[in-house]
Amino acid sequence: MLEVQNLSMRFGGLLAVDQVSLDVQEHEIVAIIGPNGAGKTTVFNCMSGFYKPTGGKILFEGNEIQGKPDYKISRLGLVRTFQHVRLFNRMTVVENLLVAQHRHLNTNLISGILKTPNYREREQKSLDRAAYWLDRVGLTEMANRDAGNLAYGQQRRLEIARCMVTEPKLLMLDEPAAGLNPAETKDLNQLIISLKEDYNVSVVLIEHDMSLVMDISDRINVINQGRPLASGTPDEIRRNDDVIKAYLGEA
Amino acid sequence: MQDFLYFLQQLINGLTIGSTYALIAIGYTMVYGIIGMINFAHGEIYMIGAYTALIAITGLAALGIAWLPLVLIVALICAMIVSSSMGWAVERVAYRPVRGKHRLIPLISAIGMSIFLQNYVHLAQGSRNVGFPDLIEGGFRFGAADSFQTSISYMQITIFITTLVCMTVLSLFISRSRIGRACRAVSQDLGMANLLGIDTNRIISATFVIGAALAAVAGLLLGMYYGSIDPLFGFIAGLKAFTAAVLGGIGSIPGAMLGGLILGVAESMTSGYLSGEYKDVVSFGLLILILLFKPTGLLGKPEVEKI
Numbered sequence: 068m069l070e071v072q073n074l075s076m077r078f079g080g081l082l083a084v085d086q087v088s089l090d091v092q093e094h095e096i097v098a099i100i101g102p103n104g105a106g107k108t109t110v111f112n113c114m115s116g117f118y119k120p121t122g123g124k125i126l127f128e129g130n131e132i133q134g135k136p137d138y139k140i141s142r143l144g145l146v147r148t149f150q151h152v153r154l155f156n157r158m159t160v161v162e163n164l165l166v167a168q169h170r171h172l173n174t175n176l177i178s179g180i181l182k183t184p185n186y187r188e189r190e191q192k193s194l195d196r197a198a199y200w201l202d203r204v205g206l207t208e209m210a211n212r213d214a215g216n217l218a219y220g221q222q223r224r225l226e227i228a229r230c231m232v233t234e235p236k237l238l239m240l241d242e243p244a245a246g247l248n249p250a251e252t253k254d255l256n257q258l259i260i261s262l263k264e265d266y267n268v269s270v271v272l273i274e275h276d277m278s279l280v281m282d283i284s285d286r287i288n289v290i291n292q293g294r295p296l297a298s299g300t301p302d303e304i305r306r307n308d309d310v311i312k313a314y315l316g317e318a
Numbered sequence: 319m320q321d322f323l324y325f326l327q328q329l330i331n332g333l334t335i336g337s338t339y340a341l342i343a344i345g346y347t348m349v350y351g352i353i354g355m356i357n358f359a360h361g362e363i364y365m366i367g368a369y370t371a372l373i374a375i376t377g378l379a380a381l382g383i384a385w386l387p388l389v390l391i392v393a394l395i396c397a398m399i400v401s402s403s404m405g406w407a408v409e410r411v412a413y414r415p416v417r418g419k420h421r422l423i424p425l426i427s428a429i430g431m432s433i434f435l436q437n438y439v440h441l442a443q444g445s446r447n448v449g450f451p452d453l454i455e456g457g458f459r460f461g462a463a464d465s466f467q468t469s470i471s472y473m474q475i476t477i478f479i480t481t482l483v484c485m486t487v488l489s490l491f492i493s494r495s496r497i498g499r500a501c502r503a504v505s506q507d508l509g510m511a512n513l514l515g516i517d518t519n520r521i522i523s524a525t526f527v528i529g530a531a532l533a534a535v536a537g538l539l540l541g542m543y544y545g546s547i548d549p550l551f552g553f554i555a556g557l558k559a560f561t562a563a564v565l566g567g568i569g570s571i572p573g574a575m576l577g578g579l580i581l582g583v584a585e586s587m588t589s590g591y592l593s594g595e596y597k598d599v600v601s602f603g604l605l606i607l608i609l610l611f612k613p614t615g616l617l618g619k620p621e622v623e624k625i
Contacts (some may be wrong), residue, residue, distance in 0.1 A: 138512040146513075155506045157619075158499070166503040169496065170515030190496070233515060 068093050068128050068269060069114070069145070069237055075122035076109050083109045085293045086123070091237065096263055096270045098280045100304075101290035102313060107273045108150065110290065111241055114271075115147040116140040127237070142170070144236035150245065152222045156215030160206055160225055163214050164197035167229045193232075200228040204258065220251035227258065231266065238262065240272040244279050252279055259283050281305065289313070323461045323468045328590035329583060334474045334543070336582020337481035341536035342559030343566070343574035344488065345405075345529025351505040351569035352525050353417065358428040359408050360533060361556015362435035367401040367534030368541040368551060369443055372450055379451075386453060390538075397534040404435075405530025406523055414519070432556075439549040447548035450541040477539050484535055485575055488528070492571065497524055505569070554598075561605040567618020576616060 069091040076084040084106045091097045099107045113120040116137035125133040132140050141147070155163050201207045204224040209217060214225060223243060230238055243259070244252045260283055262268045274280050280287060281301045289296040289304060291313045297304060304310055342364050349357045374396040378389050412431045416423045457471030492498040503511045504521045512518045540555065541547050558581060566577025584604060585597040592600075608615060 137509075138515070141513045142515055153507055153510045155503050155510070157506060158502055162499055162502075165496075166499050166511070166516065167514040169500050169503075170517070229514070 069271070070126040071110070071114065071123070072126070073123040074110060074113055074120050074125065074133075076106075076113055076118060077121045083293050084113070084120075084290075087288075087290060087293075087295050088123075089288045089295075089298065091269050091271055093269055094263060094267060095285045096259065096272070096283050098284040098287045099271065099273045099290060100275070100277075100280055100287060101296070104292075105290045106293040107290055108241060109293075111147065111239060111271075111273060114140075115145065115239060141233070141235075144234070145239065146230045146233055146235035146237070147239035148226050148230060148241055148243065150241045152219070152226055154214040154222055154225060154229070157213060159211050160214050160217065161194075161197050161201065161210040163225060163229055164200060164232050165193055167232050168193040168196065170233075196232050200232055203231075204228045205254075220247050220254075223247065223251075223255070224258070227262075231262070231268070235268060237269045237271065240270060240274075242273055242275065244274055244276045252276060255279070256282055320461075320466045323466050324590065326460075327466075327468045328586045330468070330470050330474060331590075332583030332586030333579060334477050334582070335586060336562075336579040337477060338536045338540050338543075338578075339555070339559050339562045339582055340575045340578025341481055341484060341532045341539075342555060343563040343578050344571060345533050346560050346563040347566070347568055347571060347574040348501075348525045348529050350563070351571075352501065352508070352522055353413075353424075355413065355421065355424045356428065356560065357408075357413075357526075357529075358425070358556070358560075359412070359431035359435055360405075360529065361552035361554075361559070362432050362439075363401050363405050363408070363530045363552070364533035364537045364555060364559075365439065365547070365549065365552025366404055366435065367397040367530075367537030368450075368547045369439060369537075370400040370534070371397040371538035371541060372448065372547065375451060375453070389453065394535065394538055397538050398531045401530040401534035401537070402527045405526040405533075408435075409523060409526040414522075432553075436549050436553070443549065445549055447546045447551075449546050450544070452545060453542055473543055477543065480535060480539060484532055488532070488571070491528075497521070501525060558601060561601055564605060564615055565608050567615025570615070570617045570619070573615055573617035580616075 071087065071089045074084055074087045075082065087106070087110055089097065089099070099110060101107050109118065112118040113133065114125055116132070116135050116139065119134040123133065124131055127140070127143055127145055132143065155166065158166065198207070201210055204227065206221060206225055206228070209221065214222065217225065227240070227243070240259070244255055247255060256279055259270055259272070262270060284301055286298065287301055287304045288298040289310050296313055297307045297310050299307070342360065345360045345363070346357060349355065371393040374393040375389055378392060383389060408431050412427045413424050416427050454473045454476055457469050457474070459467045459469045461467040492501060500511065500516050500521050501524065503516060504518050508518055559578065562577035562581045563574045564577070565581060566573025566575065581601055581604065585601050588597045588600040
């Protein structure tokens, strides 16, 4: 469903991403790994419309999306998280989930003021969906707290829930396990797998936690110094000499 | 007793003026909260509201309609519609094209808009001040007949009640409604709100429209209270309301309400106990003090730079 072809991104004299290609099929979890500064997040930023790539193509469900503004891409169903949690901190947990459904609700001021049955019905639906996802990520008891007051791991989960209520087709997670303790990482692991299995969402993730990556990925792409180094199943990557060298340094 | 009645009088006057400052200040604070700019044309939107109300009242009088509630409601609705359209148009014409540029650019654009609107009304309505009919007369008096009496006019009561209703409706709208929710989201993280599918341009327009509608309410109320308006009527009131917004913490709606009331009371106390000429000195002195010692205002939250 997503195909990145020979993507390049140049910042002045620096070629941060050089001819990277990757693809994501439906019902698949794909990881992008690589040492720090390899250009993983730059690839992400091009895919999500944050940067306009200087070369190459990005196809989402057959349509070229490179260079489109980020909000248009997210409306196509390609939704991302950031390395740093970006919740609406001064809104409650449940409001964070409701506001993300704004577009689906197709707001009309008049029907809102008059509280027409149609308005109530849609409002109820979005509340139901929010309640469902709160339960799914174990935050039901926190529903009316300000999102900024949650523990870090809870904020991470809320962020994923907030992506999910927008009903994405492809979810892009930038270091979802960063800053999580082992127990939280294990929960995250199961959550991501269930996104694929139960909700039929494809996932692309950048992650440094290798046990997580090896556990959940169907395929892995390795990038080193902006260039593609290897791609394959977790087993293939584990045995790849180039990858081992890049990670451990040449002996 | 007499001292107390005198004090009470100043307090009533201060709260009356203060509540209208608060109504105007909300426009400043909401726009700042969402796009981080000071809409210096907001005072003119308020002035246009007052003129529209006056035109509506004059028109109704010419038609022979004199039933007071009807006149007031029609004037209010006309003023709100015209001011809101103005607020919307100002954002479209003068701010949206320069949004995201260096922050001085929208500021200059706003000052330009303010000068343009002022002069436009000068041309269209004349620069002399025009009388506003005293529609709501009379009031209550307390105190012995032979000494100082505290008076509270029906006009003042009208101002209190109208402001209270507007503030309540606004608070409910912001906290409960779907658009209000989106407004809060946009004010916290515009980029993220956009990514999540909120039409941020529409939300920004909505804040301008809401702020302008409240300013129009204040325009009608203060026009009737003062009894006359002129094209510069919005300038000082705009500055005062801006001061109120900063005092309460710009970006915070309860802050704007509180700031307006404090400023109004401070002004009327100065007039009552010192001299009327010092009232602007005190209010702008307050602005300087707050900027020096608590730049985030009374209820504003400190901006935390994330690294």
